[in-house]
Amino acid sequence: MNFDVHAVPSPSYVVDEGLLIQNLEKLKSVIDRTGCKILLAQKGFSMFSVYPLIGKYLNGVTSSGLLEARLGYEEMGKEVHTYAPAFSEAEFDDILKYSDHIVFNSFRQWIQFKERVQNYPKQIECGIRINPEYSEIEVDLYNPCFAYSRFGVTLDQFEPDQLDGISGLHFHTMCEQNSDTLERTIQVVDEKFGKYLKNMKWINFGGGHHITRSDYDVETLIRSIQFMQDKYGLEVYLEPGEAIALNTGFLVATVMDTMYNGMPIAILDTSATTHMPDVLEMPYRPEIIGAGMPGEKAHTFRLGGPTCLAGDVIGDYSFDEPLKPGDKLVFCDMAHYSMVKNNTFNGINLPSIVLNSVDNGIQVIKEFGYEDFKERLS
Numbered sequence: 001m002n003f004d005v006h007a008v009p010s011p012s013y014v015v016d017e018g019l020l021i022q023n024l025e026k027l028k029s030v031i032d033r034t035g036c037k038i039l040l041a042q043k044g045f046s047m048f049s050v051y052p053l054i055g056k057y058l059n060g061v062t063s064s065g066l067l068e069a070r071l072g073y074e075e076m077g078k079e080v081h082t083y084a085p086a087f088s089e090a091e092f093d094d095i096l097k098y099s100d101h102i103v104f105n106s107f108r109q110w111i112q113f114k115e116r117v118q119n120y121p122k123q124i125e126c127g128i129r130i131n132p133e134y135s136e137i138e139v140d141l142y143n144p145c146f147a148y149s150r151f152g153v154t155l156d157q158f159e160p161d162q163l164d165g166i167s168g169l170h171f172h173t174m175c176e177q178n179s180d181t182l183e184r185t186i187q188v189v190d191e192k193f194g195k196y197l198k199n200m201k202w203i204n205f206g207g208g209h210h211i212t213r214s215d216y217d218v219e220t221l222i223r224s225i226q227f228m229q230d231k232y233g234l235e236v237y238l239e240p241g242e243a244i245a246l247n248t249g250f251l252v253a254t255v256m257d258t259m260y261n262g263m264p265i266a267i268l269d270t271s272a273t274t275h276m277p278d279v280l281e282m283p284y285r286p287e288i289i290g291a292g293m294p295g296e297k298a299h300t301f302r303l304g305g306p307t308c309l310a311g312d313v314i315g316d317y318s319f320d321e322p323l324k325p326g327d328k329l330v331f332c333d334m335a336h337y338s339m340v341k342n343n344t345f346n347g348i349n350l351p352s353i354v355l356n357s358v359d360n361g362i363q364v365i366k367e368f369g370y371e372d373f374k375e376r377l378s
Contacts, residue, residue: 001250001289003356005328009367010254011270012352015047015335019248021358023212024057027243030211030218031059034225036236039081041207042068044241044336048075049355049365054244060100062207062239066091069098081204081239083129083170085150087113096120103127103170103204105152107159114165127168127204128153134188135173141281142175155192168234169193172206176242179220182209186224190231202235203228211243242336249335251276251286251351255327256306263316264301266323271305272314274348276334277341279314287332291317299323307346344373 001016008014027038037059040051048071051061060079061072069082082095083103092113095102102117102124104110110128117124131152135145144151152171153159173185182205190197197203205224210216225236253270272279279286294300297318305312342350350368357363 001330003362005252005330007362008252008354009352009364010252010328011268011275012252012354012364013249013334013339014252014354014356014362015050015245015249016356017050017053017358018356020050020053020245020335023244023246023248024054026212026218027240028057030221030225030238031057034222034229034236036225036229036238037079039079039237039239040072040076040244041239041241042072043340044207045245046071046340047245047335047353047365049353051076058244062241063099066095066098069095073098081237092116096124099124101125101127101168103129103168105129105150107153107157107162110166111162118165125167125202126165127170127202128163128166129170129172130154130158130189130193132171132173132185132188132192134185136177136181136184137173137175139282145173158193158196160196163196163199166200168200168202168204169197170204170206172204172208172239174206174208176210177208178210178213178215179217179224183220183224186227190227194232197228197232197234200232200234202237203232204237204239207239207241209238209240209243210246211238211240212246213243245335247333249333249338250289251331251334251338253329253331255323255325255329257325258301258323264299264322266301266303268303268305268314268329270314270329270331270351271307271312271348273305273307273309273312273343274345275305275342275351276314276331276338277343278337280311285315286334288317289330289332291319291329294318303329305348307348309345344376347373349373 039062055076063069063082081101082099085105129152137143140146253268257267294316299322300318303314353366355363
């Protein structure tokens with residue numbers, strides 16, 4: 001962290017442009033070595049003020065529906081890929097307008113929209129999402145291939161007689177994993193769907209690739225991409241979201257009050273349930289700069305948010321000195337799945353969005369207020 005915490009609003013998400021560029025350079029090196037295409041999965045990171053920067057390195061965006069497709073189209077202006085478990089009739093014409101690739105979750109959906117795609121003035125590549133029924137994710141909440149999953153077509157439901165107009169297959173079976181998992185997954189995909197890949201133009205490896213993590217094995221990723229390129233002559237797409245923004249962002253918070261109930265407690269202006277919901281959903285314990293595990297340092301505090309939810313607890317942390325009102329805390333790795341998932345429950349205001357620019361230092365991109373809260377309601 002190389003910025004003054006007192007120079008930014010509290011609470012605020014601070015994205016460090018230099019760290020973001022480091023991630024983008026690593027991803028671009030994979031593109032350069034293999035000729036694959038890497039797309040920003042907007043579901044993980046949608047800070048569109050940095051889309052022009054991301055677009056200098058990556059090939060475009062992936063979208064989970066109409067609004068993300070429009071955002072990527074308007075703010076990055078490169079390839080837009082769109083996938084949803086089901087598409088709305090009312091929205092589909094606009095999805096066609098903004099998308100270059102559309103991936104369908106079922107052959108029923110493909111048949112439903114096929115004519116509209118093929119009659120559209122611009123050429124749109126279409127694909128089918130497959131479910132190889134193989135995943136190494138242990139938590140069902142994040143496992144696209146767990147029993148009775150709604151994602152993708154399994155081999156026994158595949159309809160080869162409906163492939164006319166389909167130019168690619170898409171799978172997404174990973175979450176925060178290394179490339180050894182990808183390599184094993186590709187073996188299953190090849191074994192089950194290889195006979196259909198022979199006639200395809202591209203394959204999409206989906207997301208969940210932690211490419212920018214320090215221990216990530218890039219060489220196995222390269223080998224996996226080249227396997228599909230060499231065996232089937234396929235163009236390969238990857239669509240990580242987390243890898244783009246991994247370890248590039250911080251959440252600056254302030255202690256508002258302290259109290260004691262069996263242990264010291266600090267109430268922050270930052271909430272787990274509204275500002276970092278994955279802390280409760282995953283769940284996980286975010287790191288705080290200068291803090292330790294409970295009991296590791298002299299003073300252990302339970303950190304809670306300002307909402308009425310009893311479980312709005314971020315976790316227990318220890319500090320060298322007792323916390324007091326006005327103290328600043330900096331949570332790490334808060335760029336991805338934070339801005340895209342936060343909410344205004346209890347009328348709690350959203351954190352400001354700040355860019356720590358390489359050339360211009362701290363830039364407050366956006367601050368929120370009453371109108372942002374009100375306009376979500378009626």
